[in-house]
Amino acid sequence: MCSRVLGLVREQIFAGLFGAGYDYDSFVVAFRIPNLLRDLFGEGALSAAFVAVFSDYHANRSSKEMWQLASNVLCFFSVAISFIVLLGIFFADDIVSILASGFTSIEGKAELTKIMTVIMMPFLLFISLSAVVMGILNTRGHFFVPAIASSFFNLGSILGGTSLALILPRYGHPAIVGMAFGTLIGGVLQLGVQLPSLKKAGFSFIPSFRLNDPGLIRVLKLMIPATIGLSATQINIFINTKFATLCIEGSVSWLNYAFRLVQLPIGLFGVAISIAALPILARHASQNNMGALKDTFVSSLTMVFCLTIPASVGLVILSEPIIRLIFEHGAFSSTDTSSTAVALSLYAIGLFAYSANKVIVPVYYAINATRYPVIASFLAIAFNIAIIVNTIDAFGHKAIALSTSVTMILNFLFLAIVLYVKTGGYSLKYLGGGMLKIIFASLVMGGVLWFVYESFGRSASDSLLSQCFFLAAAISGSALLYIIMLHFLNVPELSTVTDKIKRKLFPSSN
Numbered sequence: 411m412c413s414r415v416l417g418l419v420r421e422q423i424f425a426g427l428f429g430a431g432y433d434y435d436s437f438v439v440a441f442r443i444p445n446l447l448r449d450l451f452g453e454g455a456l457s458a459a460f461v462a463v464f465s466d467y468h469a470n471r472s473s474k475e476m477w478q479l480a481s482n483v484l485c486f487f488s489v490a491i492s493f494i495v496l497l498g499i500f501f502a503d504d505i506v507s508i509l510a511s512g513f514t515s516i517e518g519k520a521e522l523t524k525i526m527t528v529i530m531m532p533f534l535l536f537i538s539l540s541a542v543v544m545g546i547l548n549t550r551g552h553f554f555v556p557a558i559a560s561s562f563f564n565l566g567s568i569l570g571g572t573s574l575a576l577i578l579p580r581y582g583h584p585a586i587v588g589m590a591f592g593t594l595i596g597g598v599l600q601l602g603v604q605l606p607s608l609k610k611a612g613f614s615f616i617p618s619f620r621l622n623d624p625g626l627i628r629v630l631k632l633m634i635p636a637t638i639g640l641s642a643t644q645i646n647i648f649i650n651t652k653f654a655t656l657c658i659e660g661s662v663s664w665l666n667y668a669f670r671l672v673q674l675p676i677g678l679f680g681v682a683i684s685i686a687a688l689p690i691l692a693r694h695a696s697q698n699n700m701g702a703l704k705d706t707f708v709s710s711l712t713m714v715f716c717l718t719i720p721a722s723v724g725l726v727i728l729s730e731p732i733i734r735l736i737f738e739h740g741a742f743s744s745t746d747t748s749s750t751a752v753a754l755s756l757y758a759i760g761l762f763a764y765s766a767n768k769v770i771v772p773v774y775y776a777i778n779a780t781r782y783p784v785i786a787s788f789l790a791i792a793f794n795i796a797i798i799v800n801t802i803d804a805f806g807h808k809a810i811a812l813s814t815s816v817t818m819i820l821n822f823l824f825l826a827i828v829l830y831v832k833t834g835g836y837s838l839k840y841l842g843g844g845m846l847k848i849i850f851a852s853l854v855m856g857g858v859l860w861f862v863y864e865s866f867g868r869s870a871s872d873s874l875l876s877q878c879f880f881l882a883a884a885i886s887g888s889a890l891l892y893i894i895m896l897h898f899l900n901v902p903e904l905s906t907v908t909d910k911i912k913r914k915l916f917p918s919s920n
Contacts, residue, residue, distance in 0.1 A: 413557070414674045416564035421670050422736055423572060424589065429741030433586040435655075435662040436519055439510045440526035441593060442651055443502075444534045447494065456487065457541040458775045459632035463625055464549050465692035473612070479625035480546055481616040484539060486626055489619070491535045498531040509648060512655030526590040536597035537563075543604045547611060549689050555607040562603045566596030632775065646787075646794045646817065650810045653798055661807035664746065667737060668753035668811065675721040676765050683710050683769055695776035703776065704836040707829075709906075710769045712844040716901060718762040719848050720892050723856040724885065725758035727863055735877045753811040760815025763822040770825050779832055786824045790817040844901060851895035859888045 428434040460483060467476040498505065506513070506523045513519040544556035571592020575585040620626070654662045687710045694703035725732070730751040738747045771783050794817045801809035830836060862884055896904045 413560040413564060416561050416568065417670065418674065418736060420564050420568050421667060422739070423568060425667065425737040425742040425746075426740030427572075427575065428586060429663075429743065429746060431660050431663060432516070432519060433522075433584065434666075435659065436513070436523040437526055437586050437589060438662050438666045439506070439513070439651060439655070440523045440590065441530055442647070443498065443505055443509065443527050444530050446647060447498070447534050448537050456538060456629075456633060457545050458772055459629045460542055461545040461549055461689060462632055462692050462695075462775050463628045464545060465689055467625060468549055469693060469697070475625075477612070477614055478616055478618060479623070480542075480613060482618040482620055482623045482626050483629060484542055484615075485617065485619045486621070487538060487542065488535070491538050495531050495535055498534070499528050502527045502531070509651055510655045511652065512657075516659075522584060522586070526587060529587065529590040530593050533594050533597040536594075536601045540597075540601040540604060543601065543608055546613065547604065547607055550611045552607055552611060553686065555604055559600045559603050562599040563596035566599040567592040570595035632778075632780065645791055646814075649791070649794060649798070650814065653802055654807060654810055657802070657807050660746065660749065664749045665753050665807055665810060667733075667746075667750045668757055669814075671732070671736070671754055672725065672757040672761055672764075675718055675725075675761060676768070683714055687769060687772065691772055691776040695778075700833060703773070704833055707769070707773050708836050708841050709902075711766060712841060712848075712901075713906070714765050714769055715762060715845055715848050716896070716904065718765045720852040720855055720889075722758045722761040723852045724859060724888060725761070726755045727856060727859050728881065728884065729754040729758070731863075731877060731881055735874070735881060749807070752808055756808060756811035756815055758815075759812075760818040763815075763818040766822050767818065767825065770822065770829060773829060774825070777832065782828050782832070783825065786821050786828075789824065790821045793817045793820055847896065847899040847901050851892050851899060854895060855888050855892040858891060859884060862887075 424434055424437070428437075464476070464479065467479050502524050506520055506527060510520065510523060513523060540559060544559070547553075547556045567589070569592075571589040574588030574591050576588070578588045579585050650665070651662065654665055687706060690706055691703055694700070694706060730747065733747045733751045733754060734744075737750065738744060774780055774783050794813050797813040797816060798809050801812065805812070830838070866880065893904065
């Protein structure tokens, strides 16, 4: 939560300083390149593959073998990803030309994008090593520090980037370049803040670069299909970015601001539950306990639906006042607000599926059936292209947000059906019963929220204080209504959360 809130603060600073247009469009595309590679090689495939193997070593091997594996993986990927970073820097001009062909028609925009790409490419190295360290700590039962580490990324980006953005124009450099350096500073901090905890967890670095290490080979073998699968997702993002650069100026920015906002519930619910569930799923798989694995999966998925479906409903109804409150300051105009709000509403439709995929894909890693997420991802590419090509002329940037949601829903349905067959079935009665209760409670909550917004929200004063008051009252009131309904509908996942909170707040009553 800390990380996502700081991420929103970071985006507010971008909106206030640069608005939606020339500078921020360039930054988004430049950051997209190392960020795509991060998802491909770092926090996605590498993290999932490493946790699966490291969990097995933790359960079935000696401490010495476990830490030797960790050291060898860190050394290998330090060298391999450094090589990728150098290639990215060398071919930055060509990459920008391919990714953002629409920028070449605007004087200086492609060149600015190239400069920031070169600055931010080393971010990939630090964030990938951070993902390995996070995997080690999570497997050892440490979750707080790895989770809070991304807050330090945002702090570095905010403090370092804003400071340099104010200083660099004095020396003839664009202010946005300072924010690119801030991203690099944030990556260093995200890795560095985890190192003391790594030492406390018992890690002792042993310089090692053994390509024939069986553990490293297992990690790489697991990574190959996972990387191919994730590459399809990155190809989709690549396609969306390319189409967005061909739309009117500001489209890249509007989509990015909207997607950053929808990342808040994805990070809070989908990613958080996925990170917590992955070591447990891997342990059940290593012990061949399929019953426990399926129970963990179904409960995790129900929890994701419990949290994301009402969030989707709320974001669709309140997209415009939320965007206005958070971003409409400084260079960010009312036109930017309406364009971003529409994109947010369309992204929100697929929020539950996007978050659910974060939970369902690790199950495939755990049972060594990684080819199915690959197939799903490449099917998603075909659907994505078909939807965008047939709708972009009529709807512009809105077509891209809609396509993202539709393809995520189709991706989830495919993976859920195949997993049901591969595991010999999981409890559809439990999952379906929970979903019906959640959907019913969300629709009732949404109806009340829509009535409140239409009656009071649209006529509220434009002052910042009144906007804050209305949204705080509307969101907290609708959340309370939703929780009360789930309580009376007897959803077990709600009891799990409330019991945990009670134990934390009132330990003496345990």
